[in-house]
Amino acid sequence: MTVSIIGTGQSPYTRHPSAGTTTSQIIARAVSKALHDAGLQTSDVDGFAVSSFTLAPDHAIDLAWRMGLRLSWLMQDTNGGASAGGMLQHAVRAIQAGDANVIVLAAGDLMDQAAFSRLVASYNKATEDHLAPLPMNGPNALFAMLTSRQMEQLGLCREDYGRIAVAQRQWAMDNPAAVYRESLSMDQYLNAPMVATPLGRYDCVPPVTGADAVVLVADRSKGTPRAKVLSVKASYNSDQQSDDGLATGLQACATNGWEQAGIGPSDIGLACVYDDYPAMVVAQLADLGILSNQDHPADFIEHRIATRLLPVNTSGGQLSAGQAGAAGGMHGLVEAAAQLMGRAGARQVTARHAVVSGYGMVLYRYGACATMSVLEAAQ
Known part of the structure; x- marks a missing residue:
């Protein structure tokens, strides 16, 4: 069924x-x-x-x-x-x-x-015991270190991450529900105040x-626009918080997810990936196989994402639309389904298949939970 x-x-x-x-x-x-x-x-x-x-x-x-x-x-x-x-x-x-x-x-x-401050201060026991006393003031410092590591490993620079942020802001300009809809230039991105080097203001999601x-x-009879769920896979504690964080749990479940869906990364016309930071967009696209080992990450960002050849986070993502707490993962699912049902308004794209990823629960160093869902347009 x-x-x-x-x-x-x-x-x-x-x-x-x-x-x-x-x-x-x-x-x-x-x-x-x-x-x-x-x-x-x-x-x-x-x-x-x-x-x-x-x-x-x-x-x-x-x-x-x-x-x-x-x-x-x-x-x-x-x-x-x-x-x-x-x-x-x-x-x-x-x-x-x-x-x-x-x-x-x-x-x-x-x-x-107030709610956001309470959440980051007492997220879990590891946060209370090891991160809050530093003080870390949330995950920005952790993901600044991860971003620096990714930059070195993949040969990326701040402009590459800026292309992701700017591209998503352009999508958000056509999304009346996004909290940030004004245009964002590369100069504005690069000259924004630093939050935790190399992360600037526009690398971090706005809590909303x-x-x-x-x-x-x-599944219903023909004539009803719908987004069919072809597969859903998940991975929890894939590295026991002991790896470098550049690979997410998606790496452990992507192969099975594509097999269950009956399609592959090259069939995807829309990707809605969890974008708490631009570096995590890169990491998840790589783990899903959409950014392949044969692709140079910087070229992929410039020629696939920035040009909209591959639509990524067409709502503006959390970086521009906002992160509503636990709704961060649901945001991408809603956007992908709306797109496949032809209900995305001015930002509508032509896609038959979409992939949605989730990434959550930074227990101590990195996110311990990851999910991937593959959807297909039908009516």
Whole structure:
């Protein structure tokens, strides 16, 4: 049985949430929009999954109750940027097993400055014990070191990363939901204040408040635009935090993901990869096999990404659209599905297949969770 995404929704991203805004409200808004996009109502939903850092003290069941959902399948994921892929993997299996017929996946967070500061200070025990006392003030310093290592290994320079940031900003200019829509030049990128050398301001994602959601069903009859899920694979603790971080968990699951999908990297017309930093865009494209061993990374960036020959992160990605906490991974899934269903507006591309990656939970040095999903346009 094939499972498809038939609706997407987003609660507007903002850097300045209104007083009184709650995490439950913004997630519920995204769910409502996704159901409307799918032509369904809450009474049609019998499965629900959510990921959020700021939903507490509520849980998935509390949120389902507040939205009036009566369910036969329920899940709460805690794996941050990899949560969307993890929830998608379980939801596909649930529909195939007959545990639910219509499943909504949602992720979102209320990320004002206070909430963000609390999150980075107490992300996990390793952060509390080893990183917060330095003080690290979040992951920027860790990924500055990783970026420096990647620059040396792959022969990249700041201009190469700048081409990724500038290209994604150009996509964001056609995305009314992006928080940063003004143009970004290479000079602006290079001359922006340094955050943690070699990372400048535009190498780092802006934390935002917002939420994203998708609606999954068993494959429907012809005439319904949908994004068929061809494969979902995941990898957890692939290197036990002991490697150099330049290879993600995608390296461990990509081969199986492509085999299950029945296509290869060269068949992809759209890539939505988790972009907490430009270096991670490069790393994930390489691990997925899209940036092959025969490609020179700098040439690939300049001639494939910057020229839009390969559309990458057409929403603007998190670097320009914003990172809404645990919705970071769901953001790419929503964008890929919207593109394949022909609902991306001015930034619409022509693609039959898309790949979406998730990367999350920096336990101590690098992200410990990775997911890849391959989708196909159908109607």
